[in-house]
Structure formats: structure tokens, C-alpha cells
Amino acid sequence: MTPPPRRDLPTYAVISPVRDEAEHLPRTAQSIVAQAHPPVRWVIVDDGSTDDTAAVASRLAEAHDWITVLASGAEGERARGGRIVRAFNSGLETLESIPDFVVKLDGDLFLPAHYFQWVAETFSRSPRAGIVGGSTRVFDGDRWLSDATSRHNVSGVAKAYRRECLQEIGGLRASMGWDGIDEYGARARGWQVHVLDELTILHYKPRGSKQQWVKARWEEGAGAHYMRYRLDFMLVRVAYRMLREPPPVLGGLLSLGGFLHGRVTGAPTVEDRPAAELLRREQAARLRSMLRLRGPHAPTPRLSGGGPAFWATGGLRAQEPAQPPARARRRAGPGA
Secondary structure, eight states: OOOOOOTTSOOEEEEEEESSOTTTHHHHHHHHHTOSSOOSEEEEEEOSOSSSHHHHHHHHHHHOTTEEEEEOOOOSSOOOTHHHHHHHHHHHTTOSSOOSEEEEEOSSEEOOTTHHHHHHHHHHHOTTEEEEEEEEEEEOSSOEEEOGGGTTSOOTTEEEEEHHHHHHTTSOOSSTTHHHHHHHHHHHTTOEEEEEEEEEEEESSOTTTTSOHHHHHHHHHHHHHHTTOOHHHHHHHHHHHHHHSSSTTHHHHHHHHHHHHHHHHTOOOOSOHHHHHHHHHHHHHHHHHHHTTOOOOSOOOOOGGGOHHHHTTTOOOTTSOOOOOHHHHHHHOTTO
């Protein structure tokens, strides 16, 4: 039996756009049902599945009255970006009222039972926390590897938005790049983005793994155009991907092609000017830093008391200076 939401923590709803997740959705549901601080509502949006996803979701809804299932009505091939956001928005519209925060969650994850308790505590203790999420590890068929995208940004597979922040940024943009421009929009308005490194998400499929790599790389370039990437920064990014990410050379070229196609054809770009201006300023700073052999990202705001991993035990006693080992103290002598 699922415990009720904790009254001392912010409430939340989960919205999961899913397509062909019959294999993984039961595992995700198991972790949601087991949450120490469960959601008030979980809306599963079936986005045109061709397997038994709808049936799996329906059985979950029959077993738990706080789970609802919605069909997006979309058909055709799997697509990232705009289609995912439209499915998310259709689920958001079904909520009678928006709780304290809303979570966009994929259907192929596993979360520890304390996951949303720690996310909720972060929102509670940090009034300007706008977007919060854990760090992601991806199974590559052999090992669990850290997802590089979750080192500095909250991964799009599990993003929690404070209600007021989501409203201020105008909701999520129905385009590739939605899970990047949202953070720039939030930070441009004074909200903080917190990646909780100590809170691990297991992601059972690499991003875009069910999409042809040709289309995926092209769409990533189109998304960079939508976000208004600087051309010089995009060229550096493409060069890196050509050398370091599979498939070598061709993947980077396709990404560049999607970007240049958008520029030449005048494809739409994000209308959130503060977000785009912040992105371009930070890209310029990163390029200057690279020339000095340093490549910092935007500073990550620190949470007081060591963050949620310490809050349950009274916080990190950072005010106490670290003591050297006893052996070192003896060697230094009484006057050291």
C-alpha cells in the first residue's frame, strides 16, 4: 500500500509521456509506488505506443486511484522534442490544480525510494530552487555509466519544476532543445537549477536509442539552432562530437547540417530573449575559457548544510575545521 504524501513537504504531480515502454514501465511504476513521499497524481500519457504500454498503464491506474492514463492521440514514428512536450502539456492540462511542483518523468527509469523526498526537501529549503533533479546513470548494455549531460544540467528524463518557475518561463517549449532552454529561462529570471549529485537515477535506455541515429543527430543540430547557439560555439561542439562520440565524423556533420539548415531556412528560434541572451553570454565565456585551457560551466548553486543527503541527520558541520590525522599532528609537534 502506498503511503500518503508527507504533509510537511511540498506536494507534486508526475507526468510521464511514454511510447513503447511496456518492458520498462512496470519497473518505473514500482519505484514511484515505493516513494517515501509519493505524488498526489501520476498522469501517464501514452504517446502512440505500438506495444502493450497502454494496457500496462491501465492496470496501474486500476490498482492506484492516484494514477491516470491519457492517450495523446499522436501517431507515426517516435520523435523527441516537440512531440514529447505536447504530450507533457496534455497531461498537465488534466490536473485540476497544479501542486507545488511538477515532474516530467520518462517511463524507463528506476528511482530510489527517497528520491522525491529529497527533491521536495530541496524545494522546501531553497526558496529560489526552480528546477531540481538527480544525476543519471545510463545502461549501455554492459555497464552503468554516468550521463555527461547530468553533470551540469538536470537531465530531461526527470525534471522537477517549481510551479511558479514553470509559469514564469512560459511552460516548456515544444521543440528540440526544450530541456536546455528551460534552464536558461529559469536562471535568467533568478531561479536556481540544482543537480543533486548524491541522488541517482537509473536510465535503462540511452537517450534517442529507439530513434535512427541519422535523424537524432540532425534534430540535435536543429535544436541548437532553436536555442540560438552561437555559430563559433556550435563549430567547437561539432568538432568534439566528430572526434569523441559515435558515429565518428558523420554524427557531428549531421548535427551541423541540422543547425545550418535552420539558419538558412529561417526556422523558428526560441522567443524567450532573456534565456537566449544568457545562453549566448555563457557560450562566449566558455570559448574564452577554452583558449586559456579552462572550460567552466555556469556555477552550480550550493545547498546549505550539505544538501538532502545530510539534512536528515542535522546537516553537514561545515563550520568545524578539518583536523589532520593524529599521526600528522604528532609529527608536526605541539607548536604547529
